Amino acid sequence: MNKEDFFINQISNSKYNGDDGAFIDGYVYSMDAFFENVHFKKEWIDKGIISLKQIAYKSMLVNISDAIAMNAKPKYALISIAIPNTYTNEDLKALACGFKKAADDFDFEIIGGDTIENSKLDISITIISKTKEPKYRNSVQIDDYICYTGKLGESKKDLKALLNGKKIKKTSKFIKPTLRADFFYEAAKYINASMDISDGLFLDLEKLSKASNKGFIFFKEIKEEVGTSGEEYEILFSVNSKNLKKVDNIAKKYGVKLNIIAKAVKGSYKSSFPNHHFKN
Template sequence: MEVVFLRAKVFNKESFFISQIENKHIGDDGVIIGDNVYSKDLFCEGIHFKRSWMSLRDIASKSMLVNISDAIAMNATPKYALLGLKIPKNFNKNDLEELWAGFSTTSQKYSIEIIGGDTIVGNTLDISITIISTSKSPIYRDNIKQGQLLAYTGTLGSVQKDLKRLFQNKEISKTSKFITPILRQEFMQKASKYISSCMDISDGLCHELQRLSKANKISYKFIKNLNNNTLSSGEEYELVFSFDKKYLKIIKNISKKTKTPITIFAKAKRGSYKHKFKNHHI
């Protein structure tokens, strides 16, 4: 009897599951209903972080920041948060106070009120946050036109380098963007009227470009050479955005006034784009 082993085709489970949800709201960093924008992210131990890498205060703060980042990318102002928390069984009062300090400090910085949620006890620290924001003029992913320029804020690549150091049991700077992402709220508030499409860089620039390619049925003519580290570094939470070239001078002026570095790296063209990199998660 001949036994034949068939190699299972690897597929993206997250994308497949999301594809099962059929409604008009799916496809952006948040869901827009009326003037409200609803966004949600999970921040899970063993997937997004290890407790040995960050303080509990930093873990809680980052879990808020990565959710706020989605709202900023859609030109929305965060107002309220719902917090879901799985608390490890061995946590004591001091641990819980440290966690709350991270949630509280970050929410106050962005004028967000934590209005409720749910808690359970388990073996790992897992956080789920829903942010409720408002926006009169939200920015979607699917509004890139051929010939428009694409740019990203800040610098990309440092998070991936720091993540490699953490895997090697080496220390990283306390100011690392892996610990505390830099959000570009002021830049977005001033530049939003000139931006046609935007999303935050959570999974790496190459992943976000592929998503934008699919949403807009476009490809890219790269006008700047980007190395693999720049393309694939995840957890950056910078913004990748498009705009018409007639607004180039205005965008550069806003960049200068808000002290937000930008890199213009491509033009949108007809076609499609697929990257070659693996997912960045643990």
């Protein structure tokens, strides 16, 4: 067991753990960290590969992604931000601008948080989102189709390029994830279980398998570069065969590519690939 899982096992005393967020009384509560040297590097900022505004915006998006994957609409956000004392007022404005753009784009309010001085830029965000019909990881049914949105692989490829000192496209999903809010909010009523793809398809399939106590029969082999690409923020979900066509039509309506990759069966699924996050 890795340290992250060990710690979570130690601390989780709650029935609300185990999904992208905790659903209580109409609201979903989710929290994600976005730290320098863990999720991005200072040299990427210095080289102009990613701006502070884009970092702030992405730190919000990775949190909003959790809300969407649970079929919840973001209403409020709290931001804990640790900022180096070398940052200028212009830098602070750029960060604030990125946070506010996300709040505008997804129509929620920033209601508080904490600001401290630190040796590096570290952001933690809590999103409070609202839903009448939350979607969980534990609801995959036998014979469900397992699907995901979009195209996987670019985030890993671009992260690798960055770590090798290369440039990447300004439009890279690694800089600005594409969230599937409109598609998912409309399709959710036909969907049994869901989660976002943040650790990579293989690891996230393993989590889905464990939560739902189901295995998967794959329709074709998934390439390593597709299955091990983390920080994709596409949606992984399961749908009954009778609803598949409806979900497919909603995907077409919003121009979202739908990948139907497996069927749920008795059993369990384990990934043989480690977590993608790069280490210091």
